[in-house]
Amino acid sequence: MDAPLWIDTYAPELADLPQPEVRDRLQRTVGEPMNLLLQGPPGVGKTAAARALARAVHEDPDADLIELNVADFFGRSKKEIKNDPRFEGFLAGKSRMAKADMINHVLTESASHAPVSGAFKTILLDNAEAIREDFQQALRRVMEQHHRTTQFVFTTRQPTKLIAPIHSRCFPVPMRTPTTDEIIARLETICDAEDIAYDTDGLEFVASAADGNLREAILTAQTTAEQEGELTMQTAYETLGDIGDDEAIAAALTAARAGEFSDARGTLDDLLSDGGYDGKTLLTELLRVARSQSALDSDEIARLHKLAGAADHELSEGLDDKLHLMHLLTAWADGRTELRAMA
Numbered sequence: 001m002d003a004p005l006w007i008d009t010y011a012p013e014l015a016d017l018p019q020p021e022v023r024d025r026l027q028r029t030v031g032e033p034m035n036l037l038l039q040g041p042p043g044v045g046k047t048a049a050a051r052a053l054a055r056a057v058h059e060d061p062d063a064d065l066i067e068l069n070v071a072d073f074f075g076r077s078k079k080e081i082k083n084d085p086r087f088e089g090f091l092a093g094k095s096r097m098a099k100a101d102m103i104n105h106v107l108t109e110s111a112s113h114a115p116v117s118g119a120f121k122t123i124l125l126d127n128a129e130a131i132r133e134d135f136q137q138a139l140r141r142v143m144e145q146h147h148r149t150t151q152f153v154f155t156t157r158q159p160t161k162l163i164a165p166i167h168s169r170c171f172p173v174p175m176r177t178p179t180t181d182e183i184i185a186r187l188e189t190i191c192d193a194e195d196i197a198y199d200t201d202g203l204e205f206v207a208s209a210a211d212g213n214l215r216e217a218i219l220t221a222q223t224t225a226e227q228e229g230e231l232t233m234q235t236a237y238e239t240l241g242d243i244g245d246d247e248a249i250a251a252a253l254t255a256a257r258a259g260e261f262s263d264a265r266g267t268l269d270d271l272l273s274d275g276g277y278d279g280k281t282l283l284t285e286l287l288r289v290a291r292s293q294s295a296l297d298s299d300e301i302a303r304l305h306k307l308a309g310a311a312d313h314e315l316s317e318g319l320d321d322k323l324h325l326m327h328l329l330t331a332w333a334d335g336r337t338e339l340r341a342m343a
């Protein structure tokens with residue numbers, strides 16, 4: 001049997017959400033049947049946050065959280081709905097009221113509106129951008145009908161696809177991408193719980209390659225741990241394999257900075273021989289990627305730029321692109337401002 005996925009095993013409670021402002025905002029709604037709109041990019045934890053909230057709110061979350069498969073109903077074409085025997089009695093009505101009745105029917109198919117363990121139920125409409133506009137209009141009515149006993153939670157990557165009356169009925173919860181440090185903290189907790197050997201560079205590499213997507217970061221960490229036995233920059237690099245050139249260049253910078261020059265040399269070699277870069281182009285790319293790295297402070301970037309002038313000269317004069325770029329990276333990692341060590 002496949003090992004369980006860490007993203008499932010470590011599905012977060014409210015306290016485990018990486019963004020403190022989201023934790024606070026959701027914590028403040030606990031106990032209130034307030035409608036919510038969780039919006040943000042893929043993999044930042046919108047659905048996970050909605051489920052964590054339901055677990056915090058309901059004594060019996062299995063009974064009082066209803067997750068509706070939005071695509072299965074609201075996103076279907078009129079023809080598909082017409083041919084669905086569940087809606088036979090509703091076909092005559094095209095009005096908003098008839099559609100509201102259909103929505104109520106779908107909701108009560110899953111469970112009754114009456115809460116089981118507390119004062120209200122939570123209905124989660126995940127990926128709500130897929131709800132057709134006519135059903136969004138009809139949902140307004142349903143939300144009003146049940147506002148005392150039902151909390152509607154919408155999640156979406158595309159808030160502009162939801163109509164204004166839905167926005168105005170919901171408390172907005174923007175979910176930004178977690179920072180690299182916030183992802184690192186979560187990865188560290190999970191690796192500790194799994195008793196996996198890791199180092200800081202490995203966590204940082206996985207977290208920054210995921211670009212704010214927690215799902216991706218946790219999956220990469222698990223794959224690396226399972227395939228390689230430990231999570232270091234080198235093992236994560238092996239796992240990510242086909243990573244983009246920007247990530248590879250960032251990895252070379254991180255390796256050099258950590259004094260792991262053979263890793264840095266290996267990456268430069270890949271880029272120069274297989275990636276189709278010449279030395280000067282790779283130098284320009286190194287500077288561009290360095291500027292985008294939040295882990296680097298402005299002094300480090302300024303020093304890299306200063307060294308790049310001399311490296312550019314060496315690249316024009318010399319024969320070995322890799323050698324000159326390694327010169328640059330070792331001088332930079334040493335904290336120097338000259339390519340040659342001063343006597």
Ligand SMILES: Nc1ncnc2c1ncn2[C@@H]1O[C@H](COP(=O)(O)OP(=O)(O)OP(=O)(O)O)[C@@H](O)[C@H]1O
Nearest residue numbers: 007010011012016017042043044045046047048215
């Ligand atoms: N803080 C966390 N700790 C551990 N796992 C998490 C955390 N947040 C999310 N996850 C896991 O990561 C996966 C992705 O999260 P989720 O589905 O909530 O993201 P999403 O923002 O809704 O993404 P999408 O827009 O792609 O639907 C889930 O399996 C979830 O359990």
